[in-house]
Amino acid sequence: MAQHVVTEVPRRAYPIISADSHFTEPADLWVTRLDRRFRDRAPHVEHRETTDVFVCDNTEMFPIGMIHGVRYKGGDVKLDGRYADVPASGWDPEARIADMRIDGIDAEVLYPTIAMRFFAIEDVAFANACIAAYNDWAAEFCRSHPERFKGIGMVSLDDVDTAITEMQRCRELGLVGVMIAVFPDGTEPYHADKYLPFWAAASELRMPISLHTASERRVRGGQSPTDRFLHYTLVQRTFIGMIYQGVFDKLPDLQVVSVENDAGWAANIIERMDYVDVKARFRNLHQDHLNREAPSHYWRRNIYYTFMRDSAAIACRHLIGLDRIMWSSDFPHGDSTWPDSGQVIDDQMVGVPELEQRAILHDNAARMYGFE
């Protein structure tokens, strides 16, 4: 994609940070880096007659055509593809910067693509080995241009102690946060007591925890046409549960980031939860869930959101919290705003004061992830 004709993008007076962009991991990442005990099972690319496929035991991986779907916009979404055609900007920092210039983006918070599916691996030890190799590689990539790239590591919460250890390692590697599966399908909800040591460790390490769309613990079979419209409901449930169970009351510094689930939905819930909690007399009925503050306090103190296109969130930004919402490009996935991010941003920001735009496009992510 670096060969795209470079056009002049009007610049803002401050750097624009995409709070959610993606690596496309090199085909040989796990073949060359996976713990030797698992090397014979390393996730790898197989060349088939009509397409290449990523193979990882029997876990369903993303189709090659989708991992750089930004090339195939609109009516041309492709599932098939050859790894040789995947642009190097997925794994080569210099090629990456060239693609960012085309789009007028200065810095990125980087998430995995292939590795997101590792949350669905059943063999926990194998999953953790695959994840560790990704974390090593992601950290190396970001060290090339730390002022432009901040990497998000991964941890599997199937084993909480291991998750804490790997999160500490991520921090030592220079990664600025970790993602966990967006929803703990089939296991206890994230507000359950068993996860509390993990949340406490994240708070102590000042590591924000990300819940990224499409990173489910179990890949859902039989896609219904309506699924893609409802991704945000998974994080809704998690946040409601964590707030009511007092997780954020116990851990005032914990930050959880909803990634690529939009934010416009939050305004209604924030109001509703305050109503239920403060006005509707439920305090007398739900002694177990008493927080010291109203739910909105935790929504605005402990939760962040990233979005690409969400004019409802912009309209409700003061209710949700101007300092809680972060714009992103989602490059290089199919829903990405690349190479028209400037236009997509301008369309949404009509009537928004300059300083408030800056919070959403730069300040919030810079503060959270330590961009200088």
Next chain:
Amino acid sequence: MAPLRTRSSYRVISADTHVLEPADLWTSRVEPRYRDRVPRIEWLDRGGAWIIEGAAEPISFGFTMAAGRPAAALTDWLRPDEVDVESWDMPEKRLEIQDADNIDAELLFPNRPFQGVVGNRDADLHNAMVRAYNDWLSEFCSYAPNRLGGVATIPNRGVRAAVEEVERTAQMPGIAGFLLNAYPHGGTQISDEDDPVFRAVAATGKPLAIHIMLNDDMPYQLDAGTLPGTGHFYDCPGRMLEIIFSGVLDRIPELRIVFHETDCGWLPYFVDQADDNYLRHAKATLKDHPLAKLPSDYVRDHFHFSFIHDTLAIANRHRIGVDKMLWSNDFPHIASDWPSSWKQIGAAFAEVPDEERQAIVAGNALRLYRFAN
């Protein structure tokens, strides 16, 4: 006799309230061979409860009639001397209760024991219990049909019985609309099989109502440890999409659907995202699921929403559509501000022009459900 209301004299209509089913509703009306299998009230040591076939435990009713009770006095278990069960079958008392809150009319939905009817899997018994409920509802509301709008239940254990029941009740006095608890063919996933039922509802000119969600599980005992009421809008967004993508609104364009107690402050976000996702994926991942128009067009043409407290919706009413919003007081449930609804309306609508407030607190409900006008 209650004062009659005419179309021009409704100040406020509560678009979502609940009956208290009389203790003998089913035992006195269902044919004798079923009488020992239908819901009934028993007074246990702890207090009164509905005994329901298929429910895991007795279902007490204190929380479902909590409106107006001080927080310190709230309990789910009531003794016989704490509750006037006889009054549950007296429409004249119901009007007094409305008058105390200055409510001119209300739409009446079932209360918790009715979920035991919805959940019952014996189709014959289920249909018999639905008929008994609808008969009772019509009798109760016919006392003052311009103030009591009964929402008749559509049975959910077979399409044919559902069509018959809609046609049987369509012209009964006091019936203002039809309540869908689960899809008529059974379960909570839509099927083309259900079309004849929706066609029958559309033919009556009355709306199809969905209250919070579709659900054909048995009722369970409310428990103070359950996470409190933030789930009102979990079902509705996906339910609208399911209905839109099923094509039923293209096949039956006259169908009007009102979601009750789902709020609608979330609607502007939902509609924006639905259109955006649809437009970007229509030719790709959604190419096997074409729509005749945009999701937002279906929402505009077919759906309405009721709420109890939703200041975000009131502030965003022009993005939602003033004509899509219906206020309610949810009497006699715990969220109700009875008997101070006017105070709550005054505060919530302080910035809203009179004409718009009037539409939301009365006009829209009247236009859709008519109340025998």
